[in-house]
Amino acid sequence: MTDTPFVHEIRVTWGDCDPAQIAYTARLPWFALDAINAWWEEHFDGEGWFQMEIDRNMGTPFVNLSMDFSSPVTPRHRLMCETYPTRLGEKSITFGMKAYQNNVLCFTGSFTCVFTQADVFKSMPAPDRIRKVVEPLIREG
Amino acid sequence: MTDTPFVHEIRVTWGDCDPAQIAYTARLPWFALDAINAWWEEHFDGEGWFQMEIDRNMGTPFVNLSMDFSSPVTPRHRLMCETYPTRLGEKSITFGMKAYQNNVLCFTGSFTCVFTQADVFKSMPAPDRIRKVVEPLIREG
Amino acid sequence: MTDTPFVHEIRVTWGDCDPAQIAYTARLPWFALDAINAWWEEHFDGEGWFQMEIDRNMGTPFVNLSMDFSSPVTPRHRLMCETYPTRLGEKSITFGMKAYQNNVLCFTGSFTCVFTQADVFKSMPAPDRIRKVVEPLIREG
Amino acid sequence: MTDTPFVHEIRVTWGDCDPAQIAYTARLPWFALDAINAWWEEHFDGEGWFQMEIDRNMGTPFVNLSMDFSSPVTPRHRLMCETYPTRLGEKSITFGMKAYQNNVLCFTGSFTCVFTQADVFKSMPAPDRIRKVVEPLIREG
Numbered sequence: 001m002t003d004t005p006f007v008h009e010i011r012v013t014w015g016d017c018d019p020a021q022i023a024y025t026a027r028l029p030w031f032a033l034d035a036i037n038a039w040w041e042e043h044f045d046g047e048g049w050f051q052m053e054i055d056r057n058m059g060t061p062f063v064n065l066s067m068d069f070s071s072p073v074t075p076r077h078r079l080m081c082e083t084y085p086t087r088l089g090e091k092s093i094t095f096g097m098k099a100y101q102n103n104v105l106c107f108t109g110s111f112t113c114v115f116t117q118a119d120v121f122k123s124m125p126a127p128d129r130i131r132k133v134v135e136p137l138i139r140e141g
Numbered sequence: 142m143t144d145t146p147f148v149h150e151i152r153v154t155w156g157d158c159d160p161a162q163i164a165y166t167a168r169l170p171w172f173a174l175d176a177i178n179a180w181w182e183e184h185f186d187g188e189g190w191f192q193m194e195i196d197r198n199m200g201t202p203f204v205n206l207s208m209d210f211s212s213p214v215t216p217r218h219r220l221m222c223e224t225y226p227t228r229l230g231e232k233s234i235t236f237g238m239k240a241y242q243n244n245v246l247c248f249t250g251s252f253t254c255v256f257t258q259a260d261v262f263k264s265m266p267a268p269d270r271i272r273k274v275v276e277p278l279i280r281e282g
Numbered sequence: 283m284t285d286t287p288f289v290h291e292i293r294v295t296w297g298d299c300d301p302a303q304i305a306y307t308a309r310l311p312w313f314a315l316d317a318i319n320a321w322w323e324e325h326f327d328g329e330g331w332f333q334m335e336i337d338r339n340m341g342t343p344f345v346n347l348s349m350d351f352s353s354p355v356t357p358r359h360r361l362m363c364e365t366y367p368t369r370l371g372e373k374s375i376t377f378g379m380k381a382y383q384n385n386v387l388c389f390t391g392s393f394t395c396v397f398t399q400a401d402v403f404k405s406m407p408a409p410d411r412i413r414k415v416v417e418p419l420i421r422e423g
Numbered sequence: 424m425t426d427t428p429f430v431h432e433i434r435v436t437w438g439d440c441d442p443a444q445i446a447y448t449a450r451l452p453w454f455a456l457d458a459i460n461a462w463w464e465e466h467f468d469g470e471g472w473f474q475m476e477i478d479r480n481m482g483t484p485f486v487n488l489s490m491d492f493s494s495p496v497t498p499r500h501r502l503m504c505e506t507y508p509t510r511l512g513e514k515s516i517t518f519g520m521k522a523y524q525n526n527v528l529c530f531t532g533s534f535t536c537v538f539t540q541a542d543v544f545k546s547m548p549a550p551d552r553i554r555k556v557v558e559p560l561i562r563e564g
Contacts, residue, residue, distance in 0.1 A: 011461075013457060013460050013471060013472070013473065014300055014301065014306075014460060014471060014472035014473040014476070015300060015306045015307075015308055015453070015456060015457070015460070015472075017300055017301050017473065018190075018296055018297060018299055018300070018301070019191065019194055019195065019296065019299050019300070019301055019302075019303045020194060020200055020202070020259065020262075020301075021301045021473075021477060024296075024297045025170075025174060025202070025203045025206075025297075026170050026171040026173075026174045026297055029166075029167050029170040029171075029206075030167040030170075030171075030438070032167075033166060033167045033438060034436060034438070037436050037437060037438070038434075048436060048437060048498065049159075049436070049437035049438075050160065050436065050437045050440065050444075050497070050498040050499075051498075053160055053161060053437070054160065054444060059161055061161070061166070061210070061213075062166045062210055063209065063210050063211075064207075064208065064209050064210065065166075065170075065206075065207070065208050066205075066206070066207040066208075067205065067206050067207075068204065068205050069202070069203055069204050069205065070204075072202075072262070074473070075471065075473040075474075076473075118161065121161075121213070152320075154316060154319050154330060154331070154332065155319060155330060155331035155332045155335070155441055155442065155447075156312070156315060156316070156319070156331075156441060156447045156449055158332065158441055158442050159437055159438060159440055159441070159442070160437065160440050160441070160442055160443075160444045161442075162332075162336060162442045165437075165438045166438075167438055171297070174297060175293075175295060175297070178295050178296060178297070179293075189295060189296060189357065190295070190296035190297075191295065191296040191299065191303075191356070191357040191358075192357075194296070195303060215332070216330065216332040216333075217332075300472075301473065301476055301477065302476060302482055302484070302541065302544075307452075307456060307484070307485045307488075308452050308453040308455075308456045311448075311449050311452040311453075311488075312449040312452075312453075315448060315449045331441075332442065335442055335443060336442065341443055343443070343448070343492070343495075344448045344492055345491065345492050345493075346489075346490065346491050346492065347448075347452075347488075347489070347490050348487075348488070348489040348490075349487065349488050349489075350486065350487050351484070351485055351486050351487065352486075354484075354544075400443065403443075403495070
């Protein structure tokens with residue numbers, strides 16, 4: 001267990017921005033998923049979705065995502081994505097996110113994934129090795 | 142007013158898919174935004190977000206999006222995105238979406254945007270010319 | 283054999299553009315690959331890279347791409363990507379491309395792929411069924 | 424002048440990969456442009472294309488790109504993009520790139536941009552402040 005929240009840093013660039021000079025809205029779920037993948041890498045010895053699927057025959061497809069946008073994202077500052085599990089169900093996991101630039105909240109989000117056996121794309125219970133790591137990290141959404 | 146719902150067709154390709162052989166989750170909000178932009182083009186003489194911003198100094202930034210994923214999206218079929226306004230507030234508009242492949246529901250979504258004066262990035266009431274077109278098209282979410 | 287060149291139409295949008303109000307350069311190779319994939323679909327009964335890999339255990343990874351940009355791409359017009367094979371080697375195929383908006387040449391490109399057996403990622407000769415279709419379509423680069 | 428080459432590190436992820444389990448070809452020019460933008464940020468006090476355009480009314484649109492792909496890019500290792508100017512013309516700049524994963528060369532590239540006054544999209548000579556920084560860094564392509 002740790003008291004330091006996991007924060008994934010994203011380098012927002014020119015190519016992420018639209019003519020309104022801010023990151024295009026459809027880039028923000030992409031950034032959020034990058035942060036969730038980085039969360040997996042951080043807590044499971046560098047294993048993100050790629051290793052999970054290819055090496056462990058496990059997937060975590062999304063069943064829901066919900067995001068609120070409060071301030072535009074720009075290349076002026078790094079985007080800091082605080083990412084944490086908010087719920088671990090029998091067969092699902094929910095992540096919360098708070099993303100900041102220069103200490104201003106840019107967006108929040110909630111993301112629910114189910115655990116699957118990858119080769120048959122069938123849901124399954126969260127493996128114990130994952131449950132053991134996730135449970136102490138769960139916090140309020 | 143029309144009884145035929147607006148449907149935006151998307152050609153899903155190899156490049157949209159991840160190693161699980163289905164469209165990467167972060168591509169789906171992108172597809173949804175493509176459909177909403179196409180909805181604007183269809184109902185306003187070809188004017189989408191680009192023309193709105195550059196020619197009319199108006200923006201419609203997103204304040205919220207929420208999506209439920211029920212079936213994987215693949216390149217096997219076109220993705221048909223049924224798109225429609227579900228609410229027109231004083232300064233905001235909400236779109237609903239139901240996206241199908243081969244008559245199977247792949248995802249649903251709800252997307253709320255606010256109207257802004259683009260050059261100052263300040264919210265403003267929905268212009269009358271927009272209100273007139275949108276109101277008859279509103280349906281249940 | 284046909285005298286009508288294959289043209290893939292792309293709907294350029296707001297989200298493809300950067301703050302210079304033109305399509306971001308890194309989107310243009312993406313568009314070009316979409317056009318090449320569409321070329322495969324058009325000439326092989328709807329089978330693009332996805333079906334080629336999954337159903338036929340064949341890949342065509344790129345070994346080279348080269349593009350010259352002559353005029354900006356914008357959402358004002360559809361992007362018309364004329365796509366054609368310029369060379370069929372023993373184990374490789376080269377495509378040429380000329381992309382227009384409103385009859386103005388925006389970019390040209392040349393793209394070389396090798397044929398591979400997908401499951402072992404090993405190069406192989408172009409299959410006869412492909413050779414038969416491609417050869418009559420080859421034109422100067 | 425420095426003897427240490429500039430290397431931009433990219434975290435390749437699941438979402439960058441296609442069903443062949445390697446980074447989709449169209450992502451590689453995107454990565455390359457990220458590296459070139461990072462090169463500008465590194466050598467000009469954090470100013471990349473965004474600051475260049477918005478704060479200095481200067482653009483560097485691409486007129487050509489050419490890439491050779493020699494080994495697949497995967498999420499197994501960071502992608503190290505060695506980036507350097509190979510030529511500074513009166514009104515243009517050319518960058519070379521060598522991208523490695525785990526010390527294996529994945530791709531090389533050459534990228535030529537022209538200097539423009541952004542608000543009128545008109546070419547112009549390379550500013551002296553840029554010439555001064557770039558010239559000592561030029562090396563063979």
